[in-house]
Amino acid sequence: MSDPQHSLNHDIKQLIIEALGLEDISAQDIDDEQTLFGEGLGLDSVDALELGLAIQKRFGIKIDADAKDTRNHFTSVASLAAFVTAKQAA
Amino acid sequence: MITFNIRQWRAWAPGLESAADWQGWSTDARLPAQGDLAPDVSFLPALQRRRLSRLARMAFSVGWPLAEGLGDLPLVFVSRHGETPRTFDILSDLAAEQPLSPTQFSLSVHNAVIGMWSIMRGETSEMTALAAAGDGFEQGLLEAATLLHEGAPAVLLIISEEQPPAAYRPTIDDVPFPYALGLLLEPGNNWQLALGESHAAAEPAAHPHALNWLRHLLLGHTSFHHTWNQRTWNWQRH
Numbered sequence: 459m460s461d462p463q464h465s466l467n468h469d470i471k472q473l474i475i476e477a478l479g480l481e482d483i484s485a486q487d488i489d490d491e492q493t494l495f496g497e498g499l500g501l502d503s504v505d506a507l508e509l510g511l512a513i514q515k516r517f518g519i520k521i522d523a524d525a526k527d528t529r530n531h532f533t534s535v536a537s538l539a540a541f542v543t544a545k546q547a548a
Numbered sequence: 549m550i551t552f553n554i555r556q557w558r559a560w561a562p563g564l565e566s567a568a569d570w571q572g573w574s575t576d577a578r579l580p581a582q583g584d585l586a587p588d589v590s591f592l593p594a595l596q597r598r599r600l601s602r603l604a605r606m607a608f609s610v611g612w613p614l615a616e617g618l619g620d621l622p623l624v625f626v627s628r629h630g631e632t633p634r635t636f637d638i639l640s641d642l643a644a645e646q647p648l649s650p651t652q653f654s655l656s657v658h659n660a661v662i663g664m665w666s667i668m669r670g671e672t673s674e675m676t677a678l679a680a681a682g683d684g685f686e687q688g689l690l691e692a693a694t695l696l697h698e699g700a701p702a703v704l705l706i707i708s709e710e711q712p713p714a715a716y717r718p719t720i721d722d723v724p725f726p727y728a729l730g731l732l733l734e735p736g737n738n739w740q741l742a743l744g745e746s747h748a749a750a751e752p753a754a755h756p757h758a759l760n761w762l763r764h765l766l767l768g769h770t771s772f773h774h775t776w777n778q779r780t781w782n783w784q785r786h
Contacts, residue, residue: 479598500595507650515647 466539470513474535477512478505490536498534506532513538519545550693553736555702558610559762560587561727574766579754580725587728596668599651602726603631603710604661610730611706615669622695623662623675623704626688629720630679631656632712661708673700682722683776685758689733689741696735705731707758722756729758739785746780 471485474494478501492498495506509532510521519542521528531541562585564573586602587609600608607625615621634656641648654660659677666675674695680687685707692703708728712720753760757774764772764783774781 480594481598482594504599504651504654511647511650 463539463543466542467535469516470535470538470542473512473516474499474509477508488535490539491534494532494534513542517542517546549740549742550690551737551740552689552693552696553734553738554731554765555734556614556732557730557762557765558614559727559729559759560606560609561725561759570762571766574763577755577763580727582725592668596664599655600664601631601634601655601710603627603633603708604655604664606710606726606728607661607706607708607730608665610708610728611665611704614730614732615671615704618702619671620673621671621702621704622673622692622700623665623671623706624688624692624695625659625662625665625675625677626680626684626705626707627658627661627677627709628679628681628684629709629712629716629723630658631660632710632716632720636713636715661706681777682757683774683779683781685729685761686741686743686774686781692733693741696733701734703733705733709756724754724756727756727759729762737786739783742782742784744780744782746775746778748775748780 467490468485471488474480474488475483475485488499494509495501495503501509510523513519514521521531531537559570561580562583563581564570565587586605589597589600589605589608589612591612592600592608597605597608611623634652638648638652638656655664658679659675662675662677665671676691678684678688678691688705688707692705695703706728707730709723709726711723711726755763757776761774761783765785770785772783774783
């Protein structure tokens with residue numbers, strides 16, 4: 459539990475649940491590698507905008523909505539965690 | 549003059565839901581409870597209902613059972629004040645120079661409820677969102693009657709009003725509690741509605757007009773009127 463990567467993943471799952479109003483699921487229900495949009499968790503484009511905003515606020519980073527790799531960063535909790543880690547280190 | 553039949557109705561206000569609840573209310577006229585009560589919309593999948601405001605939940609809770617089994621059902625949605633809580637949140641974020649929530653923004657527009665209705669029911673019939681003044685209920689009926697006149701076998705009319713945040717209360721005085729009313733309308737002559745002129749002031753009412761109208765229905769009144777802004781709507785029931 460003290461593993462920082464695990465903790466970041468958990469924070470992101472919690473953020474997804476709170477920002478997107480997913481009251482009926484818990485962090486344990488979201489797999490690190492699960493696809494978030496379309497398939498998998500089933501989130502849509504409005505969720506993508508809302509989650510982007512929540513991540514920028516929570517982690518104090520800037521996301522370029524037009525950058526072509528932004529879509530890849532939002533694939534799963536694991537990819538988001540890697541993105542946040544890289545942005546915070548930059 | 550327009551004519552129509554009412555096949556079925558449903559209404560919701562805090563603590564008032566079933567036909568029996570409303571029948572009781574029609575004679576004791578008690579004001580519904582205050583608080584955060586919202587109607588149950590668990591008939592919708594969780595992923596779909598999570599974004600629905602109370603305004604939308606009220607509209608869905610009265611409209612969904614009425615639309616049961618009916619496809620190609622046009623919808624007229626009436627709300628005088630709309631999503632005031634969302635608007636207030638958005639304005640508060642703007643004032644604090646915070647980024648706006650895309651969800652709040654996209655669902656704050658007046659036709660958001662009918663948009664979600666269309667998506668969730670796969671309904672592509674004509675739908676209208678109206679914001680009229682104190683006689684929005686009659687204006688909505690007029691709109692629905694034109695759709696019936698055009699040949700629609702049935703039209704759903706939904707009136708939904710959310711209680712505004714405190715900041716709006718000095719200027720919004722006609723929503724003492726949140727409420728919704730749904731009517732499933734069909735062509736026919738059971739009800740007649742005619743517009744006349746009036747120079748009398750509108751009578752102040754403790755309950756919103758759509759619910760006063762419901763009381764007339766439940767008490768079996770056959771003739772009554774509603775005045776707003778020099779317009780008097782004359783109701784006849786046969």
